[in-house]
Amino acid sequence: MTQELRRTxxxxxxxxxxxxxxxxxxxxxxxxxxxxxxxxxxxLGLGIAAAVAYCNAIASARLxxxxxxxxxxxxxxxxxxxxxxxxxxxxxxxxxxxxxxxAMALTVGAYAWPEQAHAVAVGAVVALTAVNYGGVxxxxxxxxVIVAVVLAVLATVVxxxxxxxxxxxxxxxTGVSEGAGGVLQAAGLLFFAFAGYARIATLGEEVRDPARxxxxxxxxxxxxxxxxxxxSPRRNDLPRxxx
Numbered sequence: 001m002t003q004e005l006r007r008t009x010x011x012x013x014x015x016x017x018x019x020x021x022x023x024x025x026x027x028x029x030x031x032x033x034x035x036x037x038x039x040x041x042x043x044l045g046l047g048i049a050a051a052v053a054y055c056n057a058i059a060s061a062r063l064x065x066x067x068x069x070x071x072x073x074x075x076x077x078x079x080x081x082x083x084x085x086x087x088x089x090x091x092x093x094x095x096x097x098x099x100x101x102x103a104m105a106l107t108v109g110a111y112a113w114p115e116q117a118h119a120v121a122v123g124a125v126v127a128l129t130a131v132n133y134g135g136v137x138x139x140x141x142x143x144x145v146i147v148a149v150v151l152a153v154l155a156t157v158v159x160x161x162x163x164x165x166x167x168x169x170x171x172x173x174t175g176v177s178e179g180a181g182g183v184l185q186a187a188g189l190l191f192f193a194f195a196g197y198a199r200i201a202t203l204g205e206e207v208r209d210p211a212r213x214x215x216x217x218x219x220x221x222x223x224x225x226x227x228x229x230x231x232s233p234r235r236n237d238l239p240r241x242x243x
Contacts, residue, residue, distance in 0.1 A: 009207040011216050013140045014200050018221030020143035021196025023150055023228050029107040030193035031229065038186035043230070045186030050226050052187070053194040057222050061215040064201040068210035072202035093198075100195070101125060136206050151228070158231060190229065197222050 009017075031042075038045045063076040073093040078086025108124045109117030132139045200217050207213045 007206060007208045007210075008137060009140060009203060009213075011207075011213050011220075014203055014207055014213055014217035015221045015224070016144050016147055017140055017203065018197050018200040018217060019147050019224060021199040022194055022221065022225040024104065024146055024196075026104065026107075026193040026196070027150060027154065027228060028111060029103065030189050034186035034189040037182045037189065039182060041183040042186055045183045046190055046226075046229060048183070048187035049190035049194055050222075053191055053197065053222060054219075057197045057218045060198060060201045061218040064204055064214040064218075065211040068204040068214070070202060070205040072198065072204070075204070096195075100192070136203075154228065154231075193229065194222065194225060196225075 034045060035042045060072075060076075063080075064072075067075050067079050069075050071090065074086050074090030076086075077089030102121070105121035105124045106117060109120035113120045128142075131142050197218050200214060200221060204210050204214065207217075
């Protein structure tokens with residue numbers, strides 16, 4: 001007999017979990033490569049990524065409201081297209097999120113201890129798996145802490161940059177210097193960073209009133225992430241692992 005999950009999360013919890021998936025380590029990894037690809041067309045790439053993410057997010061929100069069960073993509077594919085397509089969608093989701101997990105864990109390692117990036121990445125995955133195993137409430141609490149720390153760090157960097165005397169609004173340019181290909185490449189990289197909103201859709205059996213909570217939480221989380229990515233500093237490169 002399948003055990004039902006407890007509906008303990010509200011809209012704020014769902015938004016925080018979505019933000020944790022979008023602006024945790026991703027904000028330190030995606031903007032740099034995207035800026036190198038698009039040049040001064042970076043904000044155009046950001047706009048394209050946000051528009052695609054918004055369309056996808058709204059579709060996910062409506063599906064989550066219609067099928068408020070844990071499983072996300074698997075459930076939607078199964079209910080709308082049949083068992084095979086649900087199975088295929090579910091495994092595609094798992095493979096994609098496993099790749100995202102590896103990329104974000106290596107980002108943590110590259111920043112925290114470049115010489116031992118792989119070891120730190122494995123440790124981070126093990127630690128977060130243990131927290132998630134302890135229940136969604138513990139996961140939501142830790143996510144709040146991570147999001148708060150990331151936003152505080154970004155705010156500090158922005159303030160320091162603006163008060164350093166070297167900030168120049170004339171450097172902002174929305175023209176395209178690297179061509180359409182570079183802008184589309186940047187959009188793809190930034191969409192990868194936005195894609196964490198799908199984490200909210202998998203909470204169908206863990207949020208209160210999912211038909212109302214999830215459609216609210218997904219656009220809110222996406223909008224906040226867009227503001228953060230639009231104002232975050234660009235890093236030219238990540239520290240490279242020597243291991």
